[in-house]
Amino acid sequence: MTPEDIKTALTAVGQSPVASEWAKGFSTSIIEQLNKGRKLSEKQMVYVNKIIEQNSESALAEAAEWETIYREKYEKDAKYLAGYYMTTSYFRSIVNSIVSGEVPSRRGFLKMYGNKYAKKILAEREKPARFDARTHVMGNSKYRQDKLVWTPNNDDWRLRSEAVRQFEKHGGFIVGVDKTIRSAAKGNKVYKILPVAGKIIIYLEERFLKKARR
Numbered sequence: 001m002t003p004e005d006i007k008t009a010l011t012a013v014g015q016s017p018v019a020s021e022w023a024k025g026f027s028t029s030i031i032e033q034l035n036k037g038r039k040l041s042e043k044q045m046v047y048v049n050k051i052i053e054q055n056s057e058s059a060l061a062e063a064a065e066w067e068t069i070y071r072e073k074y075e076k077d078a079k080y081l082a083g084y085y086m087t088t089s090y091f092r093s094i095v096n097s098i099v100s101g102e103v104p105s106r107r108g109f110l111k112m113y114g115n116k117y118a119k120k121i122l123a124e125r126e127k128p129a130r131f132d133a134r135t136h137v138m139g140n141s142k143y144r145q146d147k148l149v150w151t152p153n154n155d156d157w158r159l160r161s162e163a164v165r166q167f168e169k170h171g172g173f174i175v176g177v178d179k180t181i182r183s184a185a186k187g188n189k190v191y192k193i194l195p196v197a198g199k200i201i202i203y204l205e206e207r208f209l210k211k212a213r214r
Contacts, residue, residue: 010030013052016055023055078104078113080181094112124187129191131209134174136211139168139208148204149202160200163198166197171195172195172198178203191203191206191209
C-alpha cells in the first residue's frame with residue numbers, strides 16, 4: 001500500500017461507526033506522521049493493516065448483523081448481567097456500552113456472556129423465588145450485617161441502624177424482589193424486606209434468609 005492508500009483507508013476508519021476510540025486516535029496519528037513524510041515502522045504497519053481489516057466493508061456488514069442478533073437474542077440478558085458487573089472491575093467497557101444502550105463489541109460481550117459467573121447468574125434468575133411476598137423472614141446462620149445491601153435511598157444512617165436492629169430482633173416481611181443482582185453465588189436473589197416496626201426497606205440476598213418462627 002502506498003502512503004496515499006494508507007491515508008485514504010485510515011480516514012475511512014476515523015469515520016467508521018464500529019471503530020474504537022483507540023483505533024480512531026491511532027489512525028489520526030498515523031495520517032499526521034505520513035503527512036510529515038515519515039516512514040512507518042514494521043510494527044506500525046501491522047497495526048495499520050489490522051485496523052483497516054477490522055473496519056472493512058465486510059466488517060461493517062458483520063457489525064450490522066451483530067447488532068440485529070444482539071438486540072433480538074442477548075440484550076435482555078445483557079442488561080441483567082450488567083447489574084452484577086457494575087459492582088466489579090471486570091468488563092468495564094462492555095458494561096458501559098450495555099448500560100448506555102449501545103451494542104457492545106461481539107467478541108468482548110460473548111466472552112463476558114460465556115464465562116462461568118454469567119452462566120450462574122442467569123441460571124439463578126430462572127429459579128423461582130423461595131419466599132413469597134408478605135413472608136415473615138429472619139437472617140439465617142450465614143447472615144451478617146455486612147451482607148445487607150444498601151441503595152442511594154438508604155442514606156440516613158439513623159434509620160439504617162434502627163432498621164437493622166429491628167430486623168435482627170424481630171425479622172421482617174418480604175415486599176418484593178429487587179431486579180439488580182449483586183453476586184454470582186447460589187441464592188443471589190435480592191429481596192426487599194420491611195423490618196417489623198421498621199421505617200425503611202432493607203435488601204438482603206436469599207442465601208442469608210430463612211422463614212421466621214411463629
